[in-house]
Amino acid sequence: MTRPPHLAPATVWGLCIPAALLLGLCYLYACTRRPHEPVQPLPFSHATHTAAGGTAMDCRACHAAAHHARGAGLPAAATCLDCHRHILADDARLLPLHAAANPDHPAHTAEPLRWVRKAPLPPYIDFHHGQHTAAGHTCAECHTDPDRQPAHTMSSCLDCHRTRAVPTNCDRCHR
Ligand code: HEC
Ligand code: HEC
Ligand code: HEC
Ligand code: HEC
Ligand code: HEC
DSSP: OOOOTTHHHHHHHHHHHHHHHHHHHHHHHHHHSOTTSOOOSSOOOHHHHHSTTTTOOOGGGTOGGGGTSSSOOOOOHHHHHHHHTTTTTTOGGGHHHHHHHOTTSTTOOOOOOOOOOSSOOOTTBOOOHHHHHHTTOOHHHHOSOGGGOOOOOHHHHHHHHHHTTOOOOHHHHBO
C-alpha cells in the first residue's frame, strides 16, 4: 500500500507550522527581553501607575528620597498595599505582595519583595540624586522610561555636565 498523495502536504504543514511558531517564540524571547529587564518578584509596570488617565502617581509617592538623598530608594510593600488591599485584591499577580506585607492574607509569609536593579552604577562612582534634583533636573531627564531603564554611561553624565559648565575632573565622579 502506498500512502495517498494528499497526505504529504498535510505532513509538511504539520511540521512547518509548529516549527515557525517555535522560531517566533525564540525570537520574542531573545529580542524583546533585554539584559536590563531582569525577572522581578511581580510584574510591576511604571506605565500603569504613572500614566495620566491611569493612576497618574507622582514619582515622589514611591521614590521620595530622590529629592534630598543620594539614592532614590524603592517603595516599601506597604505603599503598594495602600491601594492593592482593594484594587485587584484577588489577582494572582499580586500574591507576592500579600505574602510580603499583608498579615491578613492567607498567603502571608513575610518574605520581602526583592526588586532587582536594572541599571546600577559601578560602586566606584559617586552620584547623588539630591544634588541633581536641587539643580532643577526632572526625573524624566535621566529616566525617560523607568520600565526599560538603560545603563547610565559616562558619556550620559559628561554630555550634561559640559552643557551646564559643571567641572568634569575625573575625581568629581570617580572616588
Ligand atoms: C507605585 C510606586 C512607584 C511609582 C509611582 C514610581 N515607581 Fe519607580 N519603581 C517602583 C518599583 C517597585 C521599582 C522596582 C521595580 C522596577 O525596577 O520596575 C521601581 C524602579 C524604578 C527605577 C529603577 C532603576 C534601576 O536601576 O533599577 C527607576 C529609574 C524609577 N523607578 C524611576 C521612577 C520614575 C522616574 C517615576 C515617576 C515617573 C517612578 N519611578 C514612579 C515603584 C514606583
Ligand atoms: C494609588 C494606588 C496604587 C498604588 C499605590 C499601587 N498601585 Fe498597582 N495598580 C493600581 C491600579 C489602579 C492598577 C490597574 C488596575 C486595573 O488594571 O484594573 C494597578 C495595577 C497593578 C498591577 C497589575 C499589572 C498592571 O500593570 O496593570 C500590579 C502587578 C501592580 N499594580 C503592582 C503594584 C506594586 C508592586 C505597587 C507598589 C510598588 C503598586 N502596584 C502600587 C493602583 C495602585
Ligand atoms: C541627573 C540624572 C538623574 C536624575 C535627574 C534623576 N535620577 Fe534617578 N538615577 C540616576 C542614576 C545615575 C541612577 C543610578 C544610581 C546608582 O546606581 O547609584 C539612578 C537611580 C534611580 C533609582 C534606582 C534606585 C536608587 O535608589 O537609586 C530610582 C528609583 C530613581 N533613580 C528614581 C529617580 C526619581 C524618582 C527622580 C526624580 C525625582 C530621579 N531618579 C532623578 C540619575 C538620575
Ligand atoms: C541632566 C544633566 C545631568 C546629568 C545627566 C548628570 N548630571 Fe551630575 N550634575 C548636574 C548639575 C547641573 C550639577 C551641579 C549641581 C550643583 O552645582 O549643585 C551636577 C553635579 C554633579 C556632582 C557634584 C559635582 C561637584 O563638583 O560638586 C557629581 C559628583 C555628579 N554631578 C555626578 C554625576 C554622574 C556620576 C552622572 C551620570 C551617572 C551625572 N552627574 C549626570 C547635571 C547632570
Ligand atoms: C560626570 C561624571 C564622570 C566624570 C567627570 C568622569 N567619569 Fe569616568 N565614569 C563615569 C561613570 C558613570 C562610569 C561608569 C560607566 C559604566 O558603567 O559604563 C565611568 C567609567 C569610567 C571608566 C571605566 C569604563 C569601562 O568601560 O569600564 C573609565 C576608565 C573612566 N570612567 C575614566 C575616566 C577618566 C579618565 C575621567 C577624567 C578625564 C573620567 N572618567 C571622568 C562618570 C564620570
